[in-house]
Amino acid sequence: MTGQRQDKTSHRLRERWTKFWQHPRVRSTVRHPLFPLIALVAFCLIVEESYPFSDFPMYSSLSPGSHYFYLTDENDQALPIKALFGISASEMKKMYHSKLTPMAVKRSEKTGERVKASELNDADQTLAGDKLLDDLMPRADDRDWWDENAPKELRLIRVDIYRNDKALREEKQPITVRPMTPKASTASRSEQASGRAYLLTPNSELLPPAA
């Protein structure tokens, strides 16, 4: 009996599929010269980011606020990010958020309520900043800049920009500070990646109190 019912169901499904496939509008859509274009558009919008496919989300949602990050030394002098790590400030921001977003997801799973990355507290932001610097330090190897300019501290600063009616406003916030040992500039990549070449404790005086 069960076998007969299954046969009936599969027969019905096949009939429906044939009917759908033979519908003039479906046939004309599939045979349209632009069908591959439509299929690619639909596929990319569904999978979003999966190289080489993308939904190209740059500047797709424009809010009146935005932010960026930069690095300074112990004297608050800005440092050239490309010379330090071979990446751009924009890439550094994306890397920072790739650390922060999973923390928000974990927090959401723990609390059962959706927590946005922007709602995470200062301690979480500091942790994401530390993870970012952990990832960046191995990139310092073979970069000539470090030979003569190695700073005593590396400070990650976040700048928020707001559009306020007819003016723009900026707010700076230190995210994390990493004291560098003299060895850091000459240490091997593996030493730096494991944290042996520099101290991992952030300078608490410069950080906002953890909420």
Add this chain to the structure above:
Amino acid sequence: MTLLRADAYQPHRFGTVEAAIMRVLLVAIVWWSLPSAKDVADLIAQKKPTGLAVLFDLTWLAKPGVFVGCQIVLGLGAALYLAKRFMLLATGTMALVHILIFTLDNSQGATNHAYQLLSLVLLAQFLTYLSPSIIRLIERWKKIKLPRLFGPDIRLDDLAIYYSQQTIAAAYLITGLTKLIRSKGLWAWQSPNISVELIKTNAQNFYNRLETDSTYEQRHQVAQWMIDNPMITRVLMGGGLVIELFAFIALRNRLWALVAGLAIIALHWGIDISMGLFFKYHIALVIIFYINLPYWIGRLIPAGEKLQRPPGTSTSE
């Protein structure tokens, strides 16, 4: 709908020289896009895997010597492609190497949107050359004869160019649709907020090398102008959105391809001036496949007639 009438978007034949120039230029930008061995050596981990990197660890590409091997494989594929021999193998190796390298590059936790379109064009060309084998396989398996979408005069080489054009149009359409979806249709209205992004991009460009370029001050002025003139900004930015959404019009014929190509270049020029974001590979692809200068030069000079002649046709035709 007249705009989407199927017969208006039929592929056409491309001249032998015209197609050869497209192949040379495509190989040139693929080679130009490759990262340096030093940059690849930095890709020692997959911080946030994407695409194939989700399934396979691609960090072996960063090992010494492997990237040189990839360059050799890509070079051999490119040589076959230029010689128009074993096109399935040629486009396959070029697409595979390009996709693997930039999948690893894009798995570092910072998504970059400069190379996707180039990889997609290579993938589209590979799938075009693969399609006859797949059709034959289905026909044998199902014992049916599948209908042919285009006439017998359209060759696989013409379709490779045609589907490259479709891929470019698809990328711009996706960009436009994503803007509409994520902003709930309000993108053009919210566009004066882009002034904040201009200031951010300007600052980021500065902190890359602690240098200001000639457009630094100009970009600040543009941002302030946008804040002062929100309605004109909405009209201008809305125009850019329309160009993205209707990029597929380029598939109608060569003239429409030229018009759409120039509009897209103008859009990128505006993005470069205002935001300092220069999508050089996108622009190069639009110049090769949409603007298609060799064809228009061929139309203007009598000796250029050869450029337009598809293979197998004589002057008396």
